Amino acid sequence: APKLKSVIWSPDGSKVALLCKYGVVLADRSLEQLCSVNDSVRIKSGAWDASPDGGTAGEVFVYTTLHHVKYVLVTGDTGTIRTLDSPIYAMRVVKDSLFCLDREARARAVSIDTSEARFKLALSTKRYGQVMQMVKHGRLCGRAIVAYLQSKDFPEVALHFVREPKTRFRLALACGNIDAAIECALTLEQQNTGEGDVNHREIWGQLGSEALRQGNHQVVEMSYQRTKDFDRLSFLYLITGDTDKLRKMLKISQMRDDIMGRYHNALFLGDAEERVKVLEDSGNMPLAYISATLHGLDEAAERIKVAIETNGGSVEGLLDTVSSTDKKGGRLLQPPTPIVRATNWPTLEVAKTTLEDFDNTAPEEDTTEKDNQDAFAAAPIDEFAEAPTSTANDLSFNFQNESLDVDDADEGDWEEDFEFGSDDEEEPAPKPKTNDVSDFPESGGAFEGFTLPKSGRPPAACWAVNSSHAAVHIAGGGASRALQLLNRQIAVSDFSKLRGAMIGSYLGSLTSMPGVPGSPSMSIPLLQNDLNAHPGEGSLPRTPLKMKDLVAGIRSGYRFFQKGNFNDSRTAFASVLVDIPLVVTETRAEANEVKEMLEICREYITAIRLKVAMADNAKNPIRLTELSAYFTHCNLQPSHLLLALRTAMGTAFKTSNFICAASFSRRLLELPDMSSEKNAQLRLKATKVLQKSEQNARNEHKLNYNESASFSIDCKDFIPIYGGDTSIKCSYCGSVYADEAMKNKVCLTCTFTSVGVQTIGLVTGS
Secondary structure (H helix, E strand, O other), rough: OOEEEEEEOOOOOOEEEEEHHHHHHHEEEOEEEEEEOOOOOOOOEEEEOOEEEOOOOOOOEEOOOOOOOEEEEEEOOEEEEEEOOOOOEEEEOOEEEEEEEEEOOOOEEEEEOOHHHHHHHHHHHHHHHHHHHHHOOOOOOOOHHHHHHHHHHOOOOOOOOOOOOHHHHHOOOOOOHHOOOOOOOHHHHOOOOOOOOOOHHHHHHHHHHHHHHHHEEHHHHHHHHOOOOOOHHHHHHHHHHHHHHHHHHHHHHHHOOHHHHHHHHHHOOOOHHHHHHHHOOOHHHHHOOOOOOOHOOHHHHHHHHHHHHHHOOOOOOOOOHHOOOOOOOOOOOOOOOOOOOOOOOOOOOOOOOOOOOOOOHHHHHHHHOOHHHHHHHHHHHHHHOOOOOOOOEOOOOOOOOOOOOOOOOOHHHHOOOEEEEEEEOOOOOOOOOOOOOOOOOOOOOOOOOOOOOOOOHHHHHHHHHHOHHHHHHHOOOHHHHHHHHHHHOOOOOHHHHHHHHHHHHHHHHHHOOOOOOOOOOOOEEOOOOOOOOOOHOOOEEEOOHHHHHHHHHHHHHHHHHHHHHHHHHHHHHHHHHHHHHHOOOOHHHHHHHHHHHHHHHHHHHHHHHHHHHHHOOOOOOOHHHHHHHHOOOOOOOHHHHHHHHHHHHHHHOOOOOOHHHHHHHHHHOOHHHHOOOOHHHHHHHHHHHHHHHHHHHOOOOOOOOOOOOOOOEEEEOOOOOOOOOEEEEEEEOOOOOOHHOOOOOOOOOOEEEEOOOOOOOOOOOO
C-alpha cells in the first residue's frame, strides 16, 4: 500500500483527501473510498475548495505538483488548472484564488480558473440550469471538453460549444438532433461546392442512416435525393407504399437509360408489360418472349416472336424449359403490400429537457452556505453526528398482504421498524471508481422532462419477495440468499451435498425458446400458479422436485433393504434427505407427508448403520446382542421389522441371553405377517425359542438394554438415551446424540447439517 504523506479534511468534515507521493485518494467520513488518481510527478500539497457559494465547497480538491495546479472531483474526474513557474504549497482555495506558500515561505495568492471543474461538478450533480448558464456565459471550449461531454453521454450540451459545422454535424447525429444535423449538412454542402462530391455524399449518407434509424422517411428521402442513390430511393418508396413516386423513379431510370433501374422499378410496381419491354430493349429476346407468354401478353409475345424469327431464331422449345405444373414452376410475382402507408414513424411528443431547450433556460441561483457555516460553527459537535443512511448493501424486506391472524386494531408496542443489516515510485493505484450520474440527487431547480413509465418487476424479484423457501430463491438465481435460508432454517453447513439438487432447481424454473434467426434465444420463466391467469407480482416458480420423486426414492430404499443391499438402500434414503429441503408443497397434507418421509429416512439410515456396526462387532457377544436389540427399536415397516426381530432373537439365543430372546420371540409372534403360510417355519422356530428361553429364564451377560423403558438411540455411539438424560438433536432430521462434543458438528445421519443448533425447522410450503 502507498505511504501517506498528509491527510486533509474538507471544511464540513464530510470528506477527506489522503495524499501519497504520486497519488490522491478521496474518501468519505467513514473512510470508504470515493475515487483515487495517480500522477506521474510528485504531489506537493493540496486543499479543498472552501468557496461560500457555488456549491463547490467540499466537492473539488485542488492539488499541486512540481509544475502544475490540478483538480480532482469526488466523481473521479480530473483536470489541469494552470502551469507553474516554481513549486507552491496550497493552503486554501476560495473561488478563483489559490492561497499558498512558496519555497521561501512567503504567502501568495495565485489566480486560478476552476470553470472546468465547476462545470463537470454541476453536470454530474444534474444542476442543468447552472450547466447551461456556464455554457452561455463561460469560457469553456476546446476539444477536451467536447470529448468529455461525449464520453459522459451529453452530446446535446457539447452541441452548444461547437460552431464548426463538421463537428456540430457529428454531435447532432450522436444526440439524434436531426434538425441540427440538416442545418450543418446544408452548410457543409455550400462550403464544399466545387471540391468534389465525396464528402458531400458521405455527410448526406450518414444523415440518411440516422434518419432511417429514427423512422424519419422525409429526411431519408432528401438524403437519398442529394446523393442520387436511386436504388435505395426506389426501395424506400417500396417499403413506404408510395407507388406514385415509384412510377416517377421508373421514368427517371428511362431518362437515365438505366436498364437495371428500369427493371427493378418495374418489378417493385408489379408492371409485367414494362419488364417485358425492358428485356426486349436490352436484347434479351428469349427472356422477353417467355415473360410475355407466361403473363398472358399475347400481342407482345407475337411481336417478339416475329422479331426473333426475322433474325433467324426460333421460339420452339423456349417454354419447355419453364415448368408451370409443379411447385418449381413459375408464379406471378407481385410486390408486397405495405402494412403502414405513412411518411414517418409515429412519434411521442415530449417536452424538451433543460439541456435541449437552451434559450428558455432560467439562470440558477447560487446556493449560499454562509448561514449554514455560521450555524455549524456555533452548534455543538454532538448535533452533527452522522445519521445512518441506506446503502446499496442494506437488506430490506417488504412483506405485503400477509395475514398472521393478529388483530390490527391495537398493535401496542409491536409497531416497530426493523432494519436488517445486514519513497520509490509506487505502483499505480486501481482505476478510480466513477459514480454513476443517477446516484446524485437532482437539485438546482425543477427539471421536468419526459419520464418513461416504470417497468414491471422481473419474475425473479417477485419470487424472492413472495416466498421464504430456499428452492424459490434458487430458482430466481438468489443462491447466496438461498444458502442463508437453509442455514437459518435447518442449520445446513455442508452445501456440497445439495449442489446437484440446487442446480436442478435453478435450471428447472426456466425454459429456452429460440428467437428469430441471428438473435439469442429467450428465457421464459415457468410458473406454478398461472393455471387460470398470469399471477402478476404474486408469481411463484415451478420446481423440478416433486412429491412423486420422494416417494420413488423411498420405495427404492425399501426394495434394496428387503434384498439386503444395505449400501444401495442407504444411498437411496440419503438422496431423499438431500431432496426434501428443495421440495415445495402446496397443501398441509403434503407438508405432513414430507415430514413423515424425513422420519422414515432417518430411521432406516440409523438401522442400516446399526447393521454395519453389528458386522464390525461379530466377535463381541455382549455388544452384538445390544446392537441387535437396538436394531429392533427402529421404526421400520412390519416386513422389515420381522427381519430385525428374527436377527435379534437368533443373536440373543446363541449368546445365552434367554430373557432377551424370549422378549424378541414374543414380539415376533405378535406381528400380523407371522400368520401367513410363507412364515410358517419362522413361526415354529420362534415358538421353540420362546419355550426354551422360558425354561432357562436367565441372561448370560449384563446388557445396556431395558426393553420396558422408552429410549432414543444415540446416532454416534449407538447407546440408549433414556428419558431425563441430556442430549442434543439435529434440527433437520431429528437424530439424537448424547455426547455434547457433537454440538456444531455435521450430523452423521443426514451428513450436511449441524447438530445442536436451535432453528425453526424444515420449511416445506412456498
